Amino acid sequence: MSENNQKLEGFEGPGFLATSLDKAVGMARKNSIWPLPFATSCCGIEFMATMASTYDFGRFGAERLSFSPRQADLLMVMGTISKKMGPVLRQVYEQMAEPKWVIAVGACASTGGIFDTYSVLQGIDRIIPVDVYVPGCPPRPEQIIDGVLKIQELVQNESLRRRNSPEYQELLASYGIE
């Protein structure tokens, strides 16, 4: 079972630690995730509360928010995505460089939420692959942080070859992304 390890395992000695490359890279990556806050509505305000001093999102390494997709690792979709916004979200996702992860924060991003209408996309996983879903309307900051900790677990335990593997290519192809 994968865990959120804080200590890097390996063969230790005075002044050196021998471990495998993907464990070292995993630890480095998980503690320096640069999120792209794609905040559309009310969940965005809870994200602002998470970034503020009481819940302090920056202590997980995510202090530097990147609004440019090219420089971001984690796409945090917070809020309702309407069908008009769908292509924009898709374009932002495609512009992100690998490795990239997606977290759907809130009920509207996960499944469309309370808005079962003709103009709201019923969940962002209809257009992009999602790694973690955080339910709630809006989720408390602790829940958002819990979701990001799960992402950290995924980041830490990911194999370095995953993004080139045929399963991943198949996943992207099922969404129509090259």
Place this chain on the structure above:
Amino acid sequence: MSSLTQEYITEKLQSKFEGAIQSIEMLHDFLTITVEKSSLKSIMKFLHDDESLNFHFLTTLCGLHFPDQAAQFGMMYQLHNMPANFRIRIKSFTNDSEPVFDTMSDIWPAANWQERETHDFYGFRFHGHPDMRRILNMDSLVGWPMRKEFPLEDPFRGDKDDKMFGR
């Protein structure tokens, strides 16, 4: 200016626009006047320009659809005279299937986007509007969402089991 009363307004309107006033009512202390569509623009202009009436502020406007009535499509305007603190509601109905109303955006610029929203929701056209296109929905949407016959939910989704939702 605090002499603006319901009687004064109705008298002024009746004397100037004899046949166009269809009904005058006080609904929950709100003066509501239903007028004929052909004189709507001139009545609204009169309410704005006349110095003693001075309805200089357009609070809101929206479209209405009553499919059970003969004149099924309508517009509702709410005006406000701030110095005298008097509010008035003007309604106008038509039975055209593709209604065309006159724009109010040359009198009150606030009407610009609100008329675009009404066009987006009901399909009414506004004669003289500078930029008549959809504002809130996608440009590719077919149909007029707020009309009573348009469904609320997305008809193309395949994952909702009608049996579970009691349909």
Place this chain on the structure above:
Amino acid sequence: MNSNKEILKEKEYTILNLGPTHPATHGIFQNVMKMDGELIVEAQPTIGYIHRAFEKLAERRPYNQITPITDRLNYCSSPINNMGWHMTVEKLAGIEIPKRVQYLRVIIMELARIADHIICNSVIGVDSGAMTGFLYVFQWREFIYEIYEELCGARLTTNIGRIGGLERDFTPLAWEKIHKLLKEFPEGLKEFENLLVRNRIFMDRTINCGPITAERALQYGFTGPNLRAAGVDYDVRVMNPYSGYEDFTFDIPLGTNGDTYDRFMVREQEMWQSLSIIRQAVEKLDKMEDKTTFHADVPNFFLPEKEDVYNTMEGLIYHFKIVMGETEMPKGEVYHAVEGGNGELGFYLVSDGGRTPYRLHFRRPCFIYYQAYPEMVKGAFLSDAILTMSSMNVIAGELDA
């Protein structure tokens, strides 16, 4: 420093696309701007990226299920939207609310107004580079969230109150927190003010940034702090008082030339006025003999106590009808407006006697005054356009509905 210069001759312009996803536009709206270098010649806004079809959704839901939708209009101050909706339905049904409940509602609404202005003012600071103010003052918004949690259980989208009153009385812990806020928030607000109000850099950035005259503002249908910054003292709480506001004394802060600095200062002063209103409400409630009512006596709209539901026939029937949404609502049409964080938030409700509204139209202040944005930034620098947008407090939920 601004230079609202006139663009005189034909030059080659660049087209810049600002948004829909942009760090400085707090919310999802797009502006396609024609730029002459750094100056803006013309701006074309596109909105609707978060259109959730509230008006259509409301035609399908019974009256008490519409409150969560109204939450999501101006989500920075959701209690005001909720109370406005409840007052609209009470107006239609002719329900008379007891004085104590009115004063409790006033406390909740003024807390929401403070919370909304906290966000707007700190975000103006963030957009001009002053991140510290945001971090200081957001802790007070967290404290207001704690008060909301004590009252209704939720932080942001509160769904607070019921048709006919409030769902429960204020608990002693809620009163303790309100008193603590009244004692300690003035200091916190003063700290925030000292950072920005007489700050030379902030003043240089915001004075004459995106001004609008009172004439033009009225023509564009401005209401709320944006209109008051332009010099017009229109406040729905004074013009058409509701929920006991006629018993309170408060000032209406006004600006002079409607620029960003005036909007910032008007919101700042309104927070002080809201604190004073809450203080007056607490005093009035202390002096009142009635210390227990938290709802009007309308059994067909307000859920009866559980003892009555299990032991009396009427209680059972009322409970069933209210929960299933089958209460009889009179026919009619009504318009009610409240002073939201951004201005006159109006609800136009047409009922045909059925269990759901026949037509519900929201008069959303953000939607109406955002039309003036291209005019306000014409000839200004791009960085001033960003500040103007954040000072107008455009909330995407209210813009698109």
